[in-house]
Amino acid sequence: MTDLRHSPDNASPVEAHGFDRRKLLKGAAALAAAAVTTQAASGETVPPFGQTGTPTRSTAPLPLGPLPGSRYPDSHLESAHPKTSFGPAGFPAFAGTMAVERVATGFRWAEGPVYFPAGRYVLFSDIPNNRIMRFSEDDGHVSVYRQPSMNSNGNTIDREGRLLTCEHSGRRVTRTELDGSITIVADKYNGKRLNSPNDVVVASDGSIWFTDPVYGIGGFYEGVKANPEQEKHNVYRVDPKSGDIKVVVDDFVEPNGLAFAPDEKKIYIIDTGFTDGPDNPSHIRVFDVDLAAGKLSNSKVFAEMPKPSITDGLRTDRDGRVWCSVGWGDPNEDGVRCYTADGDLLGKIHIPETVANLCFGGQQRNRLYICGSSSLYAVYTSVQGAMKP
Numbered sequence: 001m002t003d004l005r006h007s008p009d010n011a012s013p014v015e016a017h018g019f020d021r022r023k024l025l026k027g028a029a030a031l032a033a034a035a036v037t038t039q040a041a042s043g044e045t046v047p048p049f050g051q052t053g054t055p056t057r058s059t060a061p062l063p064l065g066p067l068p069g070s071r072y073p074d075s076h077l078e079s080a081h082p083k084t085s086f087g088p089a090g091f092p093a094f095a096g097t098m099a100v101e102r103v104a105t106g107f108r109w110a111e112g113p114v115y116f117p118a119g120r121y122v123l124f125s126d127i128p129n130n131r132i133m134r135f136s137e138d139d140g141h142v143s144v145y146r147q148p149s150m151n152s153n154g155n156t157i158d159r160e161g162r163l164l165t166c167e168h169s170g171r172r173v174t175r176t177e178l179d180g181s182i183t184i185v186a187d188k189y190n191g192k193r194l195n196s197p198n199d200v201v202v203a204s205d206g207s208i209w210f211t212d213p214v215y216g217i218g219g220f221y222e223g224v225k226a227n228p229e230q231e232k233h234n235v236y237r238v239d240p241k242s243g244d245i246k247v248v249v250d251d252f253v254e255p256n257g258l259a260f261a262p263d264e265k266k267i268y269i270i271d272t273g274f275t276d277g278p279d280n281p282s283h284i285r286v287f288d289v290d291l292a293a294g295k296l297s298n299s300k301v302f303a304e305m306p307k308p309s310i311t312d313g314l315r316t317d318r319d320g321r322v323w324c325s326v327g328w329g330d331p332n333e334d335g336v337r338c339y340t341a342d343g344d345l346l347g348k349i350h351i352p353e354t355v356a357n358l359c360f361g362g363q364q365r366n367r368l369y370i371c372g373s374s375s376l377y378a379v380y381t382s383v384q385g386a387m388k389p
């Protein structure tokens with residue numbers, strides 16, 4: 001009987017047991033090389049793209065549907081020119097049968113709403129939860145569109161129906177193409193990283209305009225804490241043909257929401273610098289726009305906010321009115337304000353939470369969607385949002 005454990009005279013006991021030390025060493029060398037290669041490939045460590053929080057769980061979730069006390073006419077809709085009869089009051093959200101509804105809830109900080117008419121849904125950011133949510137208008141269901149979202153903030157849609165997104169932890173502006181791939185539109189200026197893009201609009205010529213304050217890198221809750229690399233908190237324009245990025249305004253304390261007038265001859269840009277100091281602005285500025293040259297001029301203050309309230313986001317309607325968010329101050333001011341193009345206050349929409357931003361939606365573009373802290377609100381209006389977001 002052959003002893004299979006017997007070693008030939010010229011073989012080591014190890015080899016007799018099926019191990020080849022030379023092969024082992026060769027293998028170890030290969031592993032070591034592979035390790036070096038792996039180390040080289042992952043030599044640069046990066047932080048996670050913000051924290052991905054668990055959804056809020058409330059024992060008493062805010063009820064959906066019309067807000068309490070919404071007997072017609074809804075007392076949440078306050079005209080600056082009180083009605084003396086049943087006729088129009090001059091505030092185009094004050095028609096008798098319009099009431100504010102809460103259509104979704106359960107978010108930590110809802111921001112950056114944008115409406116996609118082809119799909120009849122609203123996308124909006126839930127910044128601390130590092131996700132973009134989708135509210136479907138047909139049946140009212142809410143789902144996660146993207147997570148992680150790089151702590152996205154402001155969103156908009158371009159003329160081709162593509163999503164544009166400002167990312168805090170990505171410190172960039174991206175475009176989601178129609179096939180779902182993501183294109184980086186802007187992440188640097190003068191070779192240095194952007195601070196934390198906040199809000200974005202696209203003009204009819206394809207140029208992309210966005211603001212770049214520092215809110216998104218101030219801590220780890222709504223982004224990833226980092227030092228600003230841009231000394232100034234600029235408003236930028238990305239050229240539609242070359243992709244070049246240039247500064248269009250550099251004297252804001254904290255530039256925030258922005259929107260073109262429907263004829264694109266003016267642009268409204270918010271300064272929320274008040275968050276950095278009591279003497280700083282809490283207002284909306286308006287500029288003349290030279291779209292072909294990509295230049296702004298003739299800066300004026302359009303509307304002052306009632307400090308300590310600030311406005312964070314705004315949209316215009318087809319007739320040139322300006323609709324802006326209000327929050328962070330007197331709860332009686334929380335909600336939305338509507339101004340004429342001349343800056344006269346037409347009315348307020350009272351929301352029971354601090355409001356960050358808003359957009360027009362609906363198939364007729366006459367429904368105002370309002371991001372208010374933990375919830376998404378909606379109210380029909382007598383106007384249509386500007387087709388140029």
Ligand code: MG
Nearest residue numbers: 198256257312
């Ligand atoms: Mg904002």
